[in-house]
Amino acid sequence: MERRTIGAGALAVGAVGLGCMPMSWAYSASRQRGEESLRAVHTALDAGTTLLDTADMYGPFTNELLVGRVLKERRADAFVSTKVGLLVGEQHIVANGRPGYVKRACDASLRRLQTDVIDLYQLHRADPEVPVEETWGAMAELVRAGKVRALGFCAMGARGGRRSGAHLYDATIRQLTRVQQVFPVSAVEAELSVWSPEALESLLPWCEARGIGFLAAMPLGNGFLTGTLTPGEGFEPDDLRARHPRFTAEMMAANQPIIAGLRRTATRHGEHVTPAQVALAWVLAQGPHVIPVPGTKQERWARENAGAAALRLSAEDLTEVKELPAALGSWD
Numbered sequence: 001m002e003r004r005t006i007g008a009g010a011l012a013v014g015a016v017g018l019g020c021m022p023m024s025w026a027y028s029a030s031r032q033r034g035e036e037s038l039r040a041v042h043t044a045l046d047a048g049t050t051l052l053d054t055a056d057m058y059g060p061f062t063n064e065l066l067v068g069r070v071l072k073e074r075r076a077d078a079f080v081s082t083k084v085g086l087l088v089g090e091q092h093i094v095a096n097g098r099p100g101y102v103k104r105a106c107d108a109s110l111r112r113l114q115t116d117v118i119d120l121y122q123l124h125r126a127d128p129e130v131p132v133e134e135t136w137g138a139m140a141e142l143v144r145a146g147k148v149r150a151l152g153f154c155a156m157g158a159r160g161g162r163r164s165g166a167h168l169y170d171a172t173i174r175q176l177t178r179v180q181q182v183f184p185v186s187a188v189e190a191e192l193s194v195w196s197p198e199a200l201e202s203l204l205p206w207c208e209a210r211g212i213g214f215l216a217a218m219p220l221g222n223g224f225l226t227g228t229l230t231p232g233e234g235f236e237p238d239d240l241r242a243r244h245p246r247f248t249a250e251m252m253a254a255n256q257p258i259i260a261g262l263r264r265t266a267t268r269h270g271e272h273v274t275p276a277q278v279a280l281a282w283v284l285a286q287g288p289h290v291i292p293v294p295g296t297k298q299e300r301w302a303r304e305n306a307g308a309a310a311l312r313l314s315a316e317d318l319t320e321v322k323e324l325p326a327a328l329g330s331w332d
């Protein structure tokens, strides 16, 4: 698989990463697959993926434990990214960016991951109660202590107003500018996909201009862009899509032209090429610093998604995708 370099420290990773979240979080617990998830991670590594994206919050904690089982056996094959700053409470998810907490959380992640260094330590959310420079300063100390190689910043949570376009990431960019003065940002993780291209307007160019890697979260539109979901099929109450405005039966039906377009492009590249691979190749085409991190718990999808690294979209393909209708169904 092609390798891509990100960040000031020129970290090399396989062009397509693996999002480990669906193995233990966000999609219905009833669909979690235990040992098959482990095989999915091995399959991705065998195919040249190196970046494994997890977080202490996923599970909580069980996703890091699962990734740790793989790292114990093949640490040299993987580039592990985990996150700090969100805690799962009884009722709500809460942010904690206090320096003492960040340092304790890092030690706990290292233990669960069965490693002595985290390749990329990401701030999952800035804590509104703590100046972001203080949280970032604590994370920088972890780099100096040799527990972490590089720092990343997640720019998620901007969902309300996601369709308001150009201003979506203004606040994030202001925060990024502040933390950059404390310690270099090596990667930013934010949503980017064919049906959520907002980051292209300001956030992605901001990263590119500074040599910062861009980890594209939800590059398959939470599964929609794969064309394998049926409108009206329904989601379990603990599946994030049960509350997602684009996953009502009506909106899924209304957005089918996007799938039809991806399928058209896929067909031009051969009968085995899938809409999911076109969706990932489109993300890859947004810049040499962009790494899609498709999430899956299934071996077959891990293999298929890694295969997207070899798919090169032509100018005609990219124009066709660009001209697809904008997705319907918004958060606000």
Ligand SMILES: NC(=O)c1ccc[n+]([C@@H]2O[C@H](COP(=O)([O-])OP(=O)(O)OC[C@H]3O[C@@H](n4cnc5c(N)ncnc54)[C@H](OP(=O)(O)O)[C@@H]3O)[C@@H](O)[C@H]2O)c1
Residues within 6 Å of the ligand: 018, 019, 020, 021, 022, 023, 026, 027, 053, 054, 124, 154, 155, 156, 189, 190, 216, 217, 218, 219, 220, 221, 222, 223, 224, 226, 228, 276, 293, 294, 295, 296, 297, 298, 300, 301, 302, 304, 305
């Ligand atoms: N930093 C943050 O705050 C943040 C937020 C959200 C996500 N992320 C990261 O981004 C990663 C990706 O996001 P995501 O997992 O929510 O969304 P996604 O990658 O857009 O889609 C994942 C969904 O697509 C399905 N899928 C994957 N590959 C497929 C294929 N080839 N064919 C058919 N279905 C396929 C998966 O099914 P199965 O589960 O059945 O395999 C899963 O339901 C996460 O895993 C996480 O690491 C980060």
